[in-house]
Amino acid sequence: MSVTSPASLLRKRVMLAHGGGGQLTDDLISELVAPRLSNPYLDALDDAARIPMHGGEMLFTTDSYVVHPLQFPGGDIGRLAISGTVNDLAVCGAIPQFISLGLIIEEGLELRVLEAILDSIAATACEAGVRVVTGDTKVVGKGQGDGLYINTAGVGAMRPGVRLGLARIKAGDVLIVSGPIAEHGLAIMLKREQDDIVRSELSSDVAPLGGLIESVLRVGGENVVYMRDPTRGGFAGVASDLASRTGLRLTIDENMIPIRPATRYAAEILGLDPLSVANEGKVMLVVRPDAMNDVLRSLREHPLGMDAAAVGRFERHDDGLCEIVTDVGGRRIIQKPYGEELPRIC
Amino acid sequence: MNPRELMRMYTRELNDLVAGRAAPLNLMEVCGTHTVNACRSGVHSLMPENVRLISGPGCPVCVTAQRYIDALVALGRRGDVTILTYGDMIRVAGAGGSLEIVRGEGADVRVVTSTLEGLEIARREPNRQCVFAAVGFETTAPATAAAVLQAASEGLRNFSILPAHKLVLPAMRTLLNDPEVKIDGFVCPGHVSVIIGSEAYRPIVSEYHKPCVVTGFEALQIMQGVLHLSRQIVRGETRLENLYPEAVSAHGNAHAVALIDRVFVPGTSAWRALGEMPESGLDVRDEFAAFDAFRKFDIRLGEDHEPRGCICGKVITGRAVPVECRLFGTVCTPVYAVGPCMVSSEGTCQAWFKYRRHESHRVEREAKEGVR
Numbered sequence: 039m040s041v042t043s044p045a046s047l048l049r050k051r052v053m054l055a056h057g058g059g060g061q062l063t064d065d066l067i068s069e070l071v072a073p074r075l076s077n078p079y080l081d082a083l084d085d086a087a088r089i090p091m092h093g094g095e096m097l098f099t100t101d102s103y104v105v106h107p108l109q110f111p112g113g114d115i116g117r118l119a120i121s122g123t124v125n126d127l128a129v130c131g132a133i134p135q136f137i138s139l140g141l142i143i144e145e146g147l148e149l150r151v152l153e154a155i156l157d158s159i160a161a162t163a164c165e166a167g168v169r170v171v172t173g174d175t176k177v178v179g180k181g182q183g184d185g186l187y188i189n190t191a192g193v194g195a196m197r198p199g200v201r202l203g204l205a206r207i208k209a210g211d212v213l214i215v216s217g218p219i220a221e222h223g224l225a226i227m228l229k230r231e232q233d234d235i236v237r238s239e240l241s242s243d244v245a246p247l248g249g250l251i252e253s254v255l256r257v258g259g260e261n262v263v264y265m266r267d268p269t270r271g272g273f274a275g276v277a278s279d280l281a282s283r284t285g286l287r288l289t290i291d292e293n294m295i296p297i298r299p300a301t302r303y304a305a306e307i308l309g310l311d312p313l314s315v316a317n318e319g320k321v322m323l324v325v326r327p328d329a330m331n332d333v334l335r336s337l338r339e340h341p342l343g344m345d346a347a348a349v350g351r352f353e354r355h356d357d358g359l360c361e362i363v364t365d366v367g368g369r370r371i372i373q374k375p376y377g378e379e380l381p382r383i384c
Numbered sequence: 385m386n387p388r389e390l391m392r393m394y395t396r397e398l399n400d401l402v403a404g405r406a407a408p409l410n411l412m413e414v415c416g417t418h419t420v421n422a423c424r425s426g427v428h429s430l431m432p433e434n435v436r437l438i439s440g441p442g443c444p445v446c447v448t449a450q451r452y453i454d455a456l457v458a459l460g461r462r463g464d465v466t467i468l469t470y471g472d473m474i475r476v477a478g479a480g481g482s483l484e485i486v487r488g489e490g491a492d493v494r495v496v497t498s499t500l501e502g503l504e505i506a507r508r509e510p511n512r513q514c515v516f517a518a519v520g521f522e523t524t525a526p527a528t529a530a531a532v533l534q535a536a537s538e539g540l541r542n543f544s545i546l547p548a549h550k551l552v553l554p555a556m557r558t559l560l561n562d563p564e565v566k567i568d569g570f571v572c573p574g575h576v577s578v579i580i581g582s583e584a585y586r587p588i589v590s591e592y593h594k595p596c597v598v599t600g601f602e603a604l605q606i607m608q609g610v611l612h613l614s615r616q617i618v619r620g621e622t623r624l625e626n627l628y629p630e631a632v633s634a635h636g637n638a639h640a641v642a643l644i645d646r647v648f649v650p651g652t653s654a655w656r657a658l659g660e661m662p663e664s665g666l667d668v669r670d671e672f673a674a675f676d677a678f679r680k681f682d683i684r685l686g687e688d689h690e691p692r693g694c695i696c697g698k699v700i701t702g703r704a705v706p707v708e709c710r711l712f713g714t715v716c717t718p719v720y721a722v723g724p725c726m727v728s729s730e731g732t733c734q735a736w737f738k739y740r741r742h743e744s745h746r747v748e749r750e751a752k753e754g755v756r
Contacts, residue, residue, distance in 0.1 A: 053719070362426075364424075365387055365388070366391040366427075366430075367430065368429050369426045370739040371739060373741065376719055
């Protein structure tokens with residue numbers, strides 16, 4: 039007698055894990071979305087598309103926000119929506135300029151909450167130096183949404199003198215992270231799951247990174263070869279992706295990864311691996327070894343990069359693996375989180 | 385001394401101990417937490433090639449027989465019963481699907497984190513029959529027993545348990561009785577030992593002449609356990625050592641053991657891969673028959689049907705490592721898991737998938753060289 043595999047039954051429907059930013063999200067995009075909509079701008083599947091315009095290059099990106107709860111320690115869905123879109127543009131080398139704002143509101147949302155979120159959107163846009171220039175508002179019936187969903191799109195002009203690309207990464211290059219990891223995802227999870235049990239000083243790191251990235255690029259120039267913001271999938275998602283897409287070995291030293299004790303504690307309580315937990319105010323940079331110290335110095339001079347650290351190095355082992363030297367000196371691999379257990383953190 | 389220096393000290397001694405030794409030392413851990421922590425911290429990468437730490441039947445979900453899953457799923461399908469279960473169980477598939485699948489079809493399946501939570505659901509919904517899937521080793525059995533006693537004292541008639549608790553000692557004995565399985569010593573489970581005490585492993589030492597070391601869950605403690613076992617083996621000693629005295633006493637937690645004894649009596653139990661073993665599980669005492677779902681709903685266990693191609697049975701008995709399975713990482717992944725060792729967060733396959741997936745080349749080489 040053969041056994042019905044749960045896999046074949048599950049494959050017929052979208053699961054929460056398809057939205058986790060891990061392997062399953064990639065599968066969904068590459069198998070369902072990309073083939074139907076393929077064109078040279080989309081096919082790069084970067085955080086932002088590069089679009090030729092008036093002899094120069096514009097970057098164009100979009101993101102949707104479904105975070106629950108709407109307000110959390112360190113921020114809210116509004117700050118998240120502006121920061122997320124600004125950061126996607128900034129890590130691609132653009133100067134973030136214009137943002138669109140689509141609000142999908144559930145019947146019954148308190149106006150007081152909506153106002154607070156709109157204030158936060160305005161303040162974050164001001165902080166990031168961007169303007170919300172167009173928008174849309176829809177209201178859905180009670181029970182057909184969860185308070186508020188936001189979609190934003192953003193455009194920005196490519197910064198002159200910046201050359202970023204996976205193809206530029208080579209053996210010897212250094213991986214830098216701009217500060218302590220895993221704070222956004224864990225702050226949300228703690229608020230959601232353990233609010234009445236655990237008092238934590240942990241708050242989300244959500245912040246627009248345009249200013250930080252500008253100052254780094256001013257110092258690093260072409261020696262900064264690649265940047266990504268480790269959102270869903272976290273540090274592990276970006277690190278493993280860099281190794282597999284460059285085909286190089288990336289070796290990380292666990293002891294060098296900045297992480298606050300409160301974060302580590304929260305991860306333990308919730309049974310989560312901090313390496314795979316989302317950040318919303320961090321950037322991971324690949325830089326030439328000669329530029330490492332200058333880049334680190336300029337990061338640390340900025341309030342959003344004070345704890346920046348060099349955490350790994352690309353090596354000429356052409357196996358595309360990301361290996362981590364653990365706190366006790368053991369070696370194991372870091373993989374792209376498969377499907378994530380944390381729905382609706384951004 | 386920082387952790388890396390301490391670890392280097394251990395590995396240096398281990399290397400010296402086994403240098404030049406032809407026959408590999410096969411050590412087995414029998415605890416899911418040990419399995420996961422060893423993989424996550426890269427302990428295996430620090431051990432000499434002739435010392436191997438093999439994962440045994442330590443993951444509670446993984447050792448649960450297929451026929452039990454079938455019975456549980458069938459009970460869920462009845463429609464008039466609420467199934468209360470720990471999270472990892474809901475995705476383990478039997479012949480007729482998993483609890484997750486029957487939940488999608490409309491069955492009432494609820495994930496609980498404790499038996500207390502299960503009792504609370506039964507109290508709140510007195511018109512629904514609530515059945516708790518009571519799986520796990522000696523670690524979880526006391527909580528199940530406490531729930532049964534509580535339900536009995538409250539006269540909670542809509543609460544019962546479907547027991548599949550397992551005892552760790554009979555599994556270790558069965559493995560040692562199997563001529564195909566070669567184990568030179570055991571890293572004994574931490575949590576289980578807190579309950580049953582280190583002296584519980586005395587028979588493994590005195591009857592089977594295999595050294596046993598009880599140790600904690602940190603990478604350094606695991607390596608210390610490996611070192612002490614190797615030291616004994618190399619010196620020809622056979623002793624029981626407790627390296628985790630801060631948590632594990634010689635005779636365990638008397639209160640927890642008494643709870644188990646009050647509600648349960650050792651009985652024959654069906655294990656995945658190891659089959660039926662006498663006195664390897666816990667049957668509900670007749671006095672508490674009203675809380676035994678097997679009797680309450682007249683449930684009989686059927687036959688086991690392993691998913692085609694799945695080698696979880698070999699994996700939990702240490703006869704194969706996950707990357708030897710042709711389903712591993714392709715058909716079988718943590719999200720689309722075929723076997724329980726990939727479903728469970730304590731399962732050997734899931735730990736390898738996350739942390740040791742790249743080792744397939746080494747395993748193939750060892751197979752060719754006849755090391756395995």
